[in-house]
Amino acid sequence: MEISGKVMIITGASSGIGAATARVAAEAGARLVLAARRKDRLEALAEELGALAVTTDMRDPEQIHRLVEAAVDRYGGVDVLINNAGQGLHVPLEEIRVEDLASIMQLNVYGALLAMQAVIPVMRSRGGGSIVNVSSGTTRMPSPAGASAYAATKAALNTLSQAARAELADDGIAVSTIYPFVTVSEFHDTLRAGSGPRPRPGLVPDTAERVADVILDLVRTGDAEAVLVPEHLRGGSA
Numbered sequence: 001m002e003i004s005g006k007v008m009i010i011t012g013a014s015s016g017i018g019a020a021t022a023r024v025a026a027e028a029g030a031r032l033v034l035a036a037r038r039k040d041r042l043e044a045l046a047e048e049l050g051a052l053a054v055t056t057d058m059r060d061p062e063q064i065h066r067l068v069e070a071a072v073d074r075y076g077g078v079d080v081l082i083n084n085a086g087q088g089l090h091v092p093l094e095e096i097r098v099e100d101l102a103s104i105m106q107l108n109v110y111g112a113l114l115a116m117q118a119v120i121p122v123m124r125s126r127g128g129g130s131i132v133n134v135s136s137g138t139t140r141m142p143s144p145a146g147a148s149a150y151a152a153t154k155a156a157l158n159t160l161s162q163a164a165r166a167e168l169a170d171d172g173i174a175v176s177t178i179y180p181f182v183t184v185s186e187f188h189d190t191l192r193a194g195s196g197p198r199p200r201p202g203l204v205p206d207t208a209e210r211v212a213d214v215i216l217d218l219v220r221t222g223d224a225e226a227v228l229v230p231e232h233l234r235g236g237s238a
């Protein structure tokens with residue numbers, strides 16, 4: 001898909017990978033709809049990029065519907081959804097509180113699913129579209145201790161994303177999954193609970209800008225996936 005002129009919703013656009021994706025997509029000429037909870041940051045970025053900001057808690061089905069409606073009202077449709085909003089949780093399995101797991105499940109899985117469901121009819125009516133689901137490299141490598149709850153949410157997202165790709169292919173909707181590796185962002189400072197993981201010695205994290213470039217490549221190519229985990233660390237898990 002050529003990005004120039006396309007209507008693109010980016011969730012979790014107030015920081016990190018989402019904000020970086022908004023910047024490269026704006027440079028590529030996309031018409032942007034930015035979603036997150038932090039209104040001030042979202043509106044500042046939207047003003048900088050000439051985008052529409054829609055304050056949205058992606059755990060709330062009503063707010064997700066309002067987000068897609070706002071995009072349709074402003075631009076007449078939606079061509080691209082970047083399902084990027086997400087939160088981590090880093091505690092040993094024995095200490096996982098079900099309410100914490102439920103909260104990140106609501107965001108990382110249900111929010112992404114509801115956003116897909118909300119844009120599918122709109123994309124279908126336009127003859128196609130692109131959805132990129134932002135998973136995690138932790139599902140493509142042996143999970144570090146403490147990451148099981150978070151990895152479980154992303155493994156669920158992987159399954160939904162792969163199913164959506166198969167089910168929507170005939171509608172011209174390309175569904176892609178990206179598996180970022182450790183990336184410099186606010187992610188590790190805003191965990192739902194716990195802390196970590198400790199940085200591995202010698203590990204060089206990706207920049208949010210690198211991940212953003214790969215996300216836009218997935219929109220352009222419609223490829224099934226992009227795995228950013230270094231080859232020598234891959235294996236195990238979902």
Ligand SMILES: NC(=O)c1ccc[n+]([C@@H]2O[C@H](COP(=O)([O-])OP(=O)(O)OC[C@H]3O[C@@H](n4cnc5c(N)ncnc54)[C@H](OP(=O)(O)O)[C@@H]3O)[C@@H](O)[C@H]2O)c1
Pocket residue numbers: 011012013014015016017018035036037038039056057058059084085086087088107134135136137138179180181182183184185186187188190208
């Ligand atoms: N950083 C990494 O090492 C890494 C590695 C693999 C995968 N990922 C994935 O990459 C994605 C982006 O994370 P990031 O690294 O850019 O972290 P980040 O800087 O913490 O960004 C997370 C974004 O999600 C938004 N968000 C959180 N809770 C939300 C909610 N309830 N409703 C709507 N938006 C919400 C945040 O905005 P508000 O707080 O303003 O709502 C923020 O814009 C996530 O899905 C994460 O799981 C990150």
